[in-house]
Amino acid sequence: xxxxxxxxxxxxxxxxxxxxxxxxxxxxxxxxxxxxxxxxxxxxxxxxxxxxxxxxxxxxxxxxxxxxxxxxxxxxxxxxxxxxxxxxxxxxxxxxxxxxxxxxxxxxxxxxxxxxxxxxxxxxxxxxxxxxxxxxxxxxxxxxxxxxxxxxxxxxxxxxxxxxxxxxxxxxx
Amino acid sequence: xxxxxxxxxxxxxxxxxxxxxxxxxxxxxxxxxxxxxxxxxxxxxxxxxxxxxxxxxxxxxxxxxxxxxxxxxxxxxxxxxxxxxxxxxxxxxxxxxxxxxxxxxxxxxxxxxxxxxxxxxxxxxxxxxxxxxxxxxxxxxxxxxxxxxxxxxxxxxxxxxxxxxxxxxxxxxxxxxxxxxxxxxxxxxxxxxxxxxxxxxxxxxxxxxxxxxxxxxxxxxxxxxxxxxxxxxxxxxxxxxxxxxxxxxxxxxxxxxxxxxxxxxxxxxxxxxxxxxxxxxxxxxxxxxxxxxxxxxxxxxxxxxxxxxxxxxxxxxxxxxxxxxxxxxxxxxxxxxxxxxxxxxxxxxxxxxxxxxxxxxxxxxxxxxxxxxxxxxx
Amino acid sequence: xxxxxxxxxxxxxxxxxxxxxxxxxxxxxxxxxxxxxxxxxxxxxxxxxxxxxxxxxxxxxxxxxxxxxxxxxxxxxxxxxxxxxxxxxxxxxxxxxxxxxxxxxxxxxxxxxxxxxxxxxxxxxxxxxxxxxxxxxxxxxxxxxxxxxxxxxxxxxxxxxxxxxxxxxxxxxxxxxxxxxxxxxxxxxxxxxxxxxxxxxxxxxxxxxxxxxxxxxxxxxxxxxxxxxxxxxxxxxxxxxxxxxxxxxxxxxxxxxxxxxxxxxxxxxxxxxxxxxxxxxxxxxxxxxxxxxxxxxxxxxxxxxxxxxxxxxxxxxxxxxxxxxxxxxxxxxxxxxxxxxxx
Numbered sequence: 001x002x003x004x005x006x007x008x009x010x011x012x013x014x015x016x017x018x019x020x021x022x023x024x025x026x027x028x029x030x031x032x033x034x035x036x037x038x039x040x041x042x043x044x045x046x047x048x049x050x051x052x053x054x055x056x057x058x059x060x061x062x063x064x065x066x067x068x069x070x071x072x073x074x075x076x077x078x079x080x081x082x083x084x085x086x087x088x089x090x091x092x093x094x095x096x097x098x099x100x101x102x103x104x105x106x107x108x109x110x111x112x113x114x115x116x117x118x119x120x121x122x123x124x125x126x127x128x129x130x131x132x133x134x135x136x137x138x139x140x141x142x143x144x145x146x147x148x149x150x151x152x153x154x155x156x157x158x159x160x161x162x163x164x165x166x167x168x169x170x171x172x173x
Numbered sequence: 174x175x176x177x178x179x180x181x182x183x184x185x186x187x188x189x190x191x192x193x194x195x196x197x198x199x200x201x202x203x204x205x206x207x208x209x210x211x212x213x214x215x216x217x218x219x220x221x222x223x224x225x226x227x228x229x230x231x232x233x234x235x236x237x238x239x240x241x242x243x244x245x246x247x248x249x250x251x252x253x254x255x256x257x258x259x260x261x262x263x264x265x266x267x268x269x270x271x272x273x274x275x276x277x278x279x280x281x282x283x284x285x286x287x288x289x290x291x292x293x294x295x296x297x298x299x300x301x302x303x304x305x306x307x308x309x310x311x312x313x314x315x316x317x318x319x320x321x322x323x324x325x326x327x328x329x330x331x332x333x334x335x336x337x338x339x340x341x342x343x344x345x346x347x348x349x350x351x352x353x354x355x356x357x358x359x360x361x362x363x364x365x366x367x368x369x370x371x372x373x374x375x376x377x378x379x380x381x382x383x384x385x386x387x388x389x390x391x392x393x394x395x396x397x398x399x400x401x402x403x404x405x406x407x408x409x410x411x412x413x414x415x416x417x418x419x420x421x422x423x424x425x426x427x428x429x430x431x432x433x434x435x436x437x438x439x440x441x442x443x444x445x446x447x448x449x450x451x452x453x454x455x456x457x458x459x460x461x462x463x464x465x466x467x468x469x470x471x472x473x474x475x476x477x478x479x480x481x482x483x484x485x486x487x488x489x490x491x492x493x494x495x496x497x498x499x500x501x502x503x504x505x506x507x508x509x510x511x512x513x514x515x516x517x518x519x520x521x522x523x524x525x526x527x528x529x530x531x532x533x534x535x536x537x538x539x540x541x542x543x544x545x546x547x548x549x550x551x
Numbered sequence: 552x553x554x555x556x557x558x559x560x561x562x563x564x565x566x567x568x569x570x571x572x573x574x575x576x577x578x579x580x581x582x583x584x585x586x587x588x589x590x591x592x593x594x595x596x597x598x599x600x601x602x603x604x605x606x607x608x609x610x611x612x613x614x615x616x617x618x619x620x621x622x623x624x625x626x627x628x629x630x631x632x633x634x635x636x637x638x639x640x641x642x643x644x645x646x647x648x649x650x651x652x653x654x655x656x657x658x659x660x661x662x663x664x665x666x667x668x669x670x671x672x673x674x675x676x677x678x679x680x681x682x683x684x685x686x687x688x689x690x691x692x693x694x695x696x697x698x699x700x701x702x703x704x705x706x707x708x709x710x711x712x713x714x715x716x717x718x719x720x721x722x723x724x725x726x727x728x729x730x731x732x733x734x735x736x737x738x739x740x741x742x743x744x745x746x747x748x749x750x751x752x753x754x755x756x757x758x759x760x761x762x763x764x765x766x767x768x769x770x771x772x773x774x775x776x777x778x779x780x781x782x783x784x785x786x787x788x789x790x791x792x793x794x795x796x797x798x799x800x801x802x803x804x805x806x807x808x809x810x811x812x813x814x815x816x817x818x819x820x821x822x823x824x825x826x827x828x829x830x831x832x833x834x835x836x837x838x839x840x841x842x843x844x845x846x847x848x849x850x851x852x853x854x855x856x857x858x859x860x861x862x863x864x865x866x867x868x869x870x871x872x873x874x875x876x877x878x879x880x881x882x883x884x885x886x887x888x889x890x891x892x893x894x
Contacts, residue, residue, distance in 0.1 A: 017417070017418055017419070017420075018418045018419040044270065044484065044485075045483065045484075045485060071394075071397045071398070072397045072400060072413075073397075073398060073399070073400045074400050074494070074496065074513065075400065075496065075511070075513040075518070077498065077511040079500060079508075079509045080509070088498070088511075090485070090496075090498075090513075094397065094411055094413045097418060120398055120399075120400075121395075121398045121399055121525070122398055122399040122400040122518060122521065122522075124521060125517065125518070125520075125521040133234075146227075147226060147227060148226065148227040148230040148550055148551075149227060149230065150227070157232060157235050158234060158235060158509075193701075217859070217860075304855065307855035307856055308775050308776070308778065308854075308855050308856035309853070309854065309855040309856075310600075310604070310852060311603050311604050311852050311853060313604075314604035314605055314606065315604075315605065318605055374853070375855075378854065378855065380776055380854055380855050380856070380857055381855045383857075383858070383861055384855065384856075384857075384858055384861075531858075531859070531860070533779075533858045533859050533860075534858075
């Protein structure tokens, strides 16, 4: 009896395969012509550069659009590009198989970024980690506090100007 | 007889009379690592479950910026230390994408063999610890006995039992030992009846069923919203397996099914993993019988300098979708490495899953989510 | 057994003194028997567990097969530091293990190893046993409370709730057998089953009552699958967390004594006690009792743990109504002429 149930649970591969970056770009361009998706040089990453103020709006549209359905929030992170920060979001669609990268720039100090937790619950901890590691404040985040480092840790380690002790000692030698 | 303490001290604050805050961990036999769960309870019901992590944070992403691509490779083993090969896999694929390195077919097949063996070993450990948490102690020992057989084969391939460092940039470290196909086929013959025995003893046990069915339900929308992947996502009914969706390293050559659950309860997640083990055995058989001849590694300089750019590679690990986002600035060290650890996201989802269930269900849910703190904290 | 000792002492002392000495010897004999049995049972549990888990168990301490392991464990417990938490209630803390152990030992006064080997064959034998078994719960509550620790308090209360819930089906199934037998005397119960009409074969009451009794008994002794109060892998570690050394040893002793006692009662009530071919009463008694002990251990190493609310549901919604039905059936059986007191 139980074995029957288990056997029924195995689905044959009515399984979406991933769209290539070009196909994803075309699909997005057709649905939302205002966004200009660009394909990276190696032809494998489809990215959309968005000003940080419209991040939430663009994410909502990508999630809710009936042809796109980017409902899967893979991850979010930040990159320290020496003179500015770059926010990176990876969204995927289990229905169409497409994946798109949202990229946004912001200043290193003084600026806050909008939170995406209203659109995707999965943004919560990733934004906390970005806050912890880079010092980026996300406005509207329900629970912005350190996640990986202790509360009394000083500094933000993944910034390029944060010199870790072992690097410092290695340089001295 | 004098009583020198107040009874009131033992009760919670008067204005929150019905709420009790209980701390689970970071040292606890069932949290599978150093995880701290702060539970707010109303008698037995969980009102709020807040995971606190960071006890195993080792700043791998910062390390990556300070060493070469080859030097960082052993560190990837230590991320999800229970399923080490898959981390190496993701990192190697990302670095190879970045530098435009082609991996020979024989190496691709060997990687697949190692990855599927690792998946079986990891799922056996899951079953063992799940049983142990639910007080079926014998399952723990049976799981580890079978895991020994799998690890023996991986040991013969790489010389290690837990953190293998078997995959290298451009291929694998060492060729298949003579008789590997015999060993793998023997393992397949050995494990299939063992999995059936496990079904009889444990999966179909009424008490186990009652404890895991309809408990800790994660709906498909919630799962997608959080970014849950792997057997947890498939347990909720979403058929999404990176090996099928985005095939890498010759996975398209193999025939296998992707099991899914129905409602996303603990039992579904458990059953999906058991079925996945059977499918992995299928893949292993095909891989080992169809192993092509050729090189096992493309020559890659030790101080690899990939051109400036970025690459993302993800693999289907035992726990979920393990992703590596590498950015290069043309030097020998990565400019930025972001590791997408599925257990990090699953721990985040724990807060939503646990709300409304009872204390005793915490153990079943934690066990069925199958997190490894190495991946959570990095 | 008492008159045996009385005759022995009578060689040296007068009748009254030798009676008192006989009673004392009884007590010492029971205590020694229990202590030795528990030590053997602990070793047995470890061996049985090991064999179920595809390994060997204790092998070193006392080659071969580690039969001195229990001795080593007892010595270890005796030598451990006796820790009492600062804010604990010292008296209650110290008394709790005693309140748990003493009833467990007192039960053995009435259990017949053979027709003559029983310390005191009370005519309310089984009633005496059941009353004492209820006292152990007090000790558990005391232990959970006295340590001044909210986790042990919760553990102790859950344990108490579990034990009280399962007492009712336990008692009712025993009462069903008493109704069938028409006597509460332990030796009388055994005699009623002579020569091979064990109560477990008295369909429909026998097997049903046996099942209910066994389930309730496993729950009473806090064994898996009902070991929620002691679950180390659950949230609350149980009422005996703060205990160390011999106080903990007492709780351990009580658990194994209870397990053995419960099996012995099952043997007496359902499996014909010391009845068997030849004049080997005690041997048959031990064989049957150890068979049930082995079964209880088998359960522990095979089944997962039942959740708290499922445990209570089982007691109140399944076992209690079943045991009432069994009791009713037993009365019906007596009314139509099977069983009942005979002259």
